[in-house]
Amino acid sequence: MNKKLPAIRQEFQVKYSYQLLFTQHLFAIKNPLFKDVLAEYRPNYPVKCLFVVDEGVLEHHPKLEGQIKSYCNNFKDQIQFTDLIAVPGGEQSKKNQYSVDQCLKAINENAICRHSFVVAIGGGAVVDMVGYAATIAHRGVKLIRIPTTVLSQNDAAVGVKNSVNAFGKKNFLGTFSVPYAIINDLDFLKTLEQRDWVAGIAEAIKVALIKDKQFFEYIESNAEALSNREMEPMAYLIHRCAELHMEHIAEGGDPFESGSSRPLDFGHWSAHKLEYMTNYSLRHGEAVAIGMAIDMVYASLTGVLKDDLDRVLNVMKKVGFSLEVPFEKDVDIKELLNGIEEFREHLGGELTIPLIPKMGTKTDVHSIDYPKMEEAVRSFTYKPQNSI
Incomplete structure (x- = not known):
């Protein structure tokens, strides 16, 4: 034939x-x-x-x-x-x-x-x-x-x-x-334990930084009430965060993530690695908070973020997050940075890391300045006090 x-x-x-x-x-x-x-x-x-x-x-x-x-x-x-x-x-x-x-x-x-x-x-x-x-x-x-x-x-x-x-x-x-x-x-x-109550707030801060400045300002003005387990602000936080998440799925044009851009994974390249490296002793939300802090500092070091770094970090601390990276050895820092390539592999295709240039917006970067990212990581590493 x-x-x-x-x-x-x-x-x-x-x-x-x-x-x-x-x-x-x-x-x-x-x-x-x-x-x-x-x-x-x-x-x-x-x-x-x-x-x-x-x-x-x-x-x-x-x-x-x-x-x-x-x-x-x-x-x-x-x-x-x-x-x-x-x-x-x-x-x-x-x-x-x-x-x-x-x-x-x-x-x-x-x-x-x-x-x-x-x-x-x-x-x-x-x-x-x-x-x-x-x-x-x-x-x-x-x-x-x-x-x-x-x-x-x-x-x-x-x-x-x-x-x-x-x-x-x-x-x-x-x-x-x-x-x-x-x-x-x-x-x-x-x-819920207090850790689990607080941990979930990380995803709300994340989606607010990416999509909704007013929502971030709501979290900022209610940070103490949220930390104190007041149900009314928590109910609103959950509703608005979920609403933004579902809007992104429906309106983003890529609900099954066939592309490389995943804005809802802001702070997640290091979060996933931190969870694994700590044998999941860190809650996912705790790791996301640290991951966002690292990426916010990196964005500041590289000139992507001009303002609001201290403001964002202070809100996370006020809500109840520790932003400490729980190790400081060079081998551990190197292993954590390997999470960038693992994140690219998980996405497939081009490396795409979302960063925040200003509150309520995001930009994607496709390459990482590793020395600056290491500097950002080390700004949160554990520093033991000298014994007396």
């Missing part, structure tokens, strides 16, 4: 839609929200639900499992409870395949299909991991995220990414998939 056959080309578009809802006491019988979310999908038909819950959440909310079962039983015409499994909280859930296998086993044993729901309840790492498991089962079962930390309610759970760690790298394995819904229950925040 000598005749060359023509290429076949096709193009199609897929429309995605999802919602972020706010409530308190989600599984109180008097609160119909969760039942109504399932009714939107399939009215008057019992929809199978598998609940995967962060062990730490169950520990701090010992009545939660019973509340979920009672709620499902009360609305059994709409909800078919199948099982509730507990998984380790924090980065432990993402460190290896064990937690993913737990979820997949439960999905299989409870016959969760593509018209059923996996309901992930926990912090950002758990939501990431459960989302990954749900996406690879049957090429994708439906997912409802119920984030329980500040960081997950304003950032980690409101996007379209799922992941686990592998080969010593954060988020090496992952998927893009759109959850059916995210439900923020502010009541879960009341039992």
Whole structure:
């Protein structure tokens, strides 16, 4: 056969839609929200639900499992409870395949299909991991995220990414998939440790610096109230941060990150490396705060940022962040700087680091002055006091 056959080309578009809802006491019988979310999908038909819950959440909310079962039983015409499994909280859930296998086993044993729901309840790492498991089962079962930390309610759970760690790298394995819904229950925040309450504020500062000067000024004027765990400013912070995040996904033109520019990863090249190098003793938000501080100083050293460096650093400190890089040895500094190339590798293609030239805007740089970046890192390194 000598005749060359023509290429076949096709193009199609897929429309995605999802919602972020706010409530308190989600599984109180008097609160119909969760039942109504399932009714939107399939009215008057019992929809199978598998609940995967962060062990730490169950520990701090010992009545939660019973509340979920009672709620499902009360609305059994709409909800078919199948099982509730507990998984380790924090980065432990993402460190290896064990937690993913737990979820997949439960999905299989409870016959969760593509018209059923996996309901992930926990912090950002758990939501990431459960989302990954749900996406690879049957090429994708439906997912409802119920984030329980500040960081997950304003950032980690409101996007379209799922992941686990592998080969010593954060988020090496992952998927893009759109959850059916995210439900923020502010009541879960009341039992957070102070570190976790504060850590989530980092992502709000990040998105404010990138996109919204007025939002940064709100955080600045409410820094003390936020540090003191006042719920009203925190509720607004979560709502506005999540809103900006979701607007970026919808309007940025690259929701599945096929390009190299990722403004929402401001401060993240070093944050991911810091988490790994400290064996995840740093919370993600704590590492992001340090990462933003490093990049703000670097932007100042290179002339990208003209003003507001001290103002931004002071706000982060006032909220409650320590901006100390937890090591000072040359070998550790070099290893941290290797995170720049690992970040490029994770993105693929051209190195793209977002920097802040002025509050509320960002610019991308595609090369790094390593001596100046090292200077920026060392400005935050640990300096032990001389013993007397």
